[in-house]
Amino acid sequence: MTAPRPTFRVMKNGYDRFAVDDAVERYARQVEQLQQKMALYEQELVSAEQRYRDLLSQYQNLENSLEARRQAADNIARLSLREANDIIDTAQHNADAIIREALSTARLILTDLSKLYGDADSVKATTRAKLEGLLRELDEFRLPRMPDLRWLQEAEKKMR
Numbered sequence: 001m002t003a004p005r006p007t008f009r010v011m012k013n014g015y016d017r018f019a020v021d022d023a024v025e026r027y028a029r030q031v032e033q034l035q036q037k038m039a040l041y042e043q044e045l046v047s048a049e050q051r052y053r054d055l056l057s058q059y060q061n062l063e064n065s066l067e068a069r070r071q072a073a074d075n076i077a078r079l080s081l082r083e084a085n086d087i088i089d090t091a092q093h094n095a096d097a098i099i100r101e102a103l104s105t106a107r108l109i110l111t112d113l114s115k116l117y118g119d120a121d122s123v124k125a126t127t128r129a130k131l132e133g134l135l136r137e138l139d140e141f142r143l144p145r146m147p148d149l150r151w152l153q154e155a156e157k158k159m160r
Helices: 017-140 150-159
Strands: none
């Protein structure tokens, strides 16, 4: 992007002064514009570098935060696993205790049922013997003869 090299008319004692002045002025304006653009670009560069440093700082903060959160999550997972294992161990212990107690209770109930079965068998035999005795007594029981009720009717008639 180089500008074409200017050419000047040759005159007595040098070049055309107005053409040279115009070219110098044009070059001065271009230099001034380029200096302004360069100053603007330098400001943008400073601003971009500052934004870069800010973003880098934010990135590092986020990375640190992420690492802290990752460590916290690992700690929570480890503690949760430990607590879950403790709960499972406690539940297993409680379940074993409940089963032992249920088996003990079942053993007592079966023992009581066995005794009741034996007692019921003896009560059954005793009751059968008593019932057979009652049946014999009932068979031997004789009702007295019923008196003749006519005398009662005659007595009622007399009283009237």
